[in-house]
Amino acid sequence: MPAARPWREIPDVPSVAEKLCRYAEVWTTSDPSSKTFPSTERQRDLGRLLIDELATLGLEAFEDEWGYVTATLPGTTPTVVALVAHLDTSPDAPGENVRPHIVPDYDGSVVDLEGGNLDPARQPMLMDHIGHDLITSDGTTLLGSDDKAGVALAMQLVEDLIALEADAVERGERPAPRPTLRILFTPDEEIGKGTDRLDLEALGADVAYTLDGAGVDVLNVETFNAAEATVTVEGVGVHPGYAKGVMVNATRVAAAFVAALPPDQAPETTDGRAGYLHPHTLESGAERATVRVLLRDFEDAGMDAKRELVRALGAAVEADHPGSRVTVEIAESYRNMRSYVEDVDSRVISHALEAAEAAGIDLEFEPVRGGTDGARLSEKGLPCPNVFTGGHDFHSRFEWNTVQNLERALRFVHALVRRWGAEQPPS
Numbered sequence: 001m002p003a004a005r006p007w008r009e010i011p012d013v014p015s016v017a018e019k020l021c022r023y024a025e026v027w028t029t030s031d032p033s034s035k036t037f038p039s040t041e042r043q044r045d046l047g048r049l050l051i052d053e054l055a056t057l058g059l060e061a062f063e064d065e066w067g068y069v070t071a072t073l074p075g076t077t078p079t080v081v082a083l084v085a086h087l088d089t090s091p092d093a094p095g096e097n098v099r100p101h102i103v104p105d106y107d108g109s110v111v112d113l114e115g116g117n118l119d120p121a122r123q124p125m126l127m128d129h130i131g132h133d134l135i136t137s138d139g140t141t142l143l144g145s146d147d148k149a150g151v152a153l154a155m156q157l158v159e160d161l162i163a164l165e166a167d168a169v170e171r172g173e174r175p176a177p178r179p180t181l182r183i184l185f186t187p188d189e190e191i192g193k194g195t196d197r198l199d200l201e202a203l204g205a206d207v208a209y210t211l212d213g214a215g216v217d218v219l220n221v222e223t224f225n226a227a228e229a230t231v232t233v234e235g236v237g238v239h240p241g242y243a244k245g246v247m248v249n250a251t252r253v254a255a256a257f258v259a260a261l262p263p264d265q266a267p268e269t270t271d272g273r274a275g276y277l278h279p280h281t282l283e284s285g286a287e288r289a290t291v292r293v294l295l296r297d298f299e300d301a302g303m304d305a306k307r308e309l310v311r312a313l314g315a316a317v318e319a320d321h322p323g324s325r326v327t328v329e330i331a332e333s334y335r336n337m338r339s340y341v342e343d344v345d346s347r348v349i350s351h352a353l354e355a356a357e358a359a360g361i362d363l364e365f366e367p368v369r370g371g372t373d374g375a376r377l378s379e380k381g382l383p384c385p386n387v388f389t390g391g392h393d394f395h396s397r398f399e400w401n402t403v404q405n406l407e408r409a410l411r412f413v414h415a416l417v418r419r420w421g422a423e424q425p426p427s
């Protein structure tokens with residue numbers, strides 16, 4: 001069995017991995033039951049640590065009353081690119097006393113940790129990382145690579161750029177043109193509130209990227225189109241002892257509606273680019289019943305088909321139960337992030353593709369089967385795809401990343417900044 005050793009015992013840990021391990025040690029779990037914002041004060045501990053580190057680099061960073069931390073690296077072109085990572089870790093797994101470990105030169109076997117094993121049989125992606133230096137927790141907590149890896153990438157990028165540009169000046173050269181970078185660290189992403197109190201106007205960015213994606217060589221620019229149908233059934237209620245030929249039981253009608261939903265369009269039976277219909281709530285009595293159904297699809301046409309299907313099933317069930325009345329109301333929730341991105345500035349995608357090519361990375365677009373902070377920002381007018389950070393098995397005690405994945409993500413982010421710098425002639 002390969003030995004996982006506490007990261008501080010490993011010599012010469014590269015700087016970006018060292019940052020991930022150090023930030024991972026700070027307890028920043030968010031709390032969905034909290035009434036405060038941020039949901040936990042401890043998230044500010046990491047925010048303050050980052051402010052101190054940025055100050056050491058000569059950058060002024062600010063924490064606002066809600067726990068958002070921002071810093072600016074002034075550039076030489078007019079564009080302002082925001083890089084966004086979140087401070088909190090998921091409440092789905094323990095996040096206190098995180099002790100990062102490193103397995104140098106991973107050989108593909110089971111990794112023995114204090115709190116359990118990392119096992120390629122359960123975590124097949126490990127087999128794609130033989131020869132990498134694995135970063136894990138000790139198995140009793142999550143690692144928090146989601147999203148301390150994103151935080152580490154942003155911090156390392158800033159540190160690198162400052163050093164590179166100082167070197168160029170020292171050599172009497174003009175540094176490569178670069179957009180202004182706005183670094184933004186947000187609280188409470190894991191409880192779906194990461195952008196709730198964000199002042200977009202004050203942020204003043206033209207485009208943004210969240211550094212919060214799983215795996216490598218992936219850009220998330222698509223999320224579902226989302227809507228919710230409320231199907232209301234009105235029956236005819238009478239005393240069940242005298243109901244013959246009179247009662248129309250709304251519970252039965254609602255159950256027939258749920259049963260009519262196609263089983264091959266359920267979240268339980270779909271993945272990848274397939275959408276679904278998800279009946280998540282049923283409230284029913286004999287006289288009245290309500291079914292709430294989530295509609296999800298990446299394509300507009302698929303969304304139209306799902307709306308039509310729900311309405312048609314409602315009408316069919318009503319026809320099958322004379323005396324009942326079935327009404328279907330559909331409320332739109334949000335659109336595929338890609339449509340917002342393309343409406344505002346599709347360069348966030350094309351520049352990412354060109355940057356990947358320059359960095360020798362074959363970038364893939366992977367759709368996200370859920371919401372992201374980037375999707376909310378895109379909807380509010382700040383186009384914001386999500387960049388990979390190398391991590392795997394998020395929100396679990398067996399979460400891991402690798403030194404090499406982090407370095408790969410860093411290489412991509414550098415290329416991305418260079419591509420945006422080439423956008424305009426230096427002013």
Ligand SMILES: [Zn+2]
Nearest residue numbers: 086146147212
């Ligand atoms: Zn995340």
